[in-house]
Amino acid sequence: MANQKPQMDAAIDVLRREHYRITEPRKAMLATLVREPKPLSAEEIHKHIAATKADLVTVYRSLEAFEKAGIVQKFNLESGKSLYELVEENHHYHHIICRKCHRAEKLDFCEISKLEELAKHLGYSDINHVLELYGLCEDCR
Amino acid sequence: MANQKPQMDAAIDVLRREHYRITEPRKAMLATLVREPKPLSAEEIHKHIAATKADLVTVYRSLEAFEKAGIVQKFNLESGKSLYELVEENHHYHHIICRKCHRAEKLDFCEISKLEELAKHLGYSDINHVLELYGLCEDCR
């Protein structure tokens, strides 16, 4: 696994450039997001940074800030819950999520551009999409 | 527009075959789903059948029954809210949803099968997917 520090520093640089403040809870959250390269819920992130004693509300508000800054991507589960994950530059992918154990893996492949073209022809702009696959992994079967 | 009665009758037949009961609230809900061929929230359906004086809880429970019977499909919005829509046989498609006015249109196209193959190779079974596009429609721009 590559050194995680550069990724962390890059995220902090973005925050600074966008005039967001670098605080202890935020540093702890970024460290968690870098260390766990998979989608996490606000609750899970909160548990990971327990040592920092940050409030769950702070986690939500900081995740919102991260999303606005473009360093974190949010998406919804079948259940309605939201997960968050660090954005990797120029890298678009989706996930396959186990319905039972919630393990999530990246699918390094995207064929949605054709669909987005279709939507564009319908007059839509600023298009993006939410796509997640759900299934049962071997261990849960 | 085609006569909507056959679609309604077909749905009722499925319910009967699956031993679900045909009640006033359910008939009103089906009529709404047939009349409004677009994704609706439980709340919206509840408003549409106000004349029947059915409880919102009944709407949720019946939608769950409809989903189990396979006549209704549920999916999640960016916001975490759920929408419901009648299933059209042998027809798989996705939506483009306006972030502002929430109008939803069908995209009669699906290229996800390749992704599902990928997930299968990772050892997952019982795979399905959630895909929605979001954008701004011409009127909202």
Next chain:
DNA sequence: GTCTATGCAAAGCTTTTGCACCACT
């Protein structure tokens, strides 16, 4: 010093659950 971020408490919203009663088959 200013202005954003935080903590705590409380509210908000959609969805779910419990339980007694009703009604479809």
Next chain:
DNA sequence: AGTGGTGCAAAAGCTTTGCATAGAC
């Protein structure tokens, strides 16, 4: 008659908001 559906009330679960205080720049 028996099983499933319904209404009402209440809870649950995730997320958001208000406000006073603390802390980053």
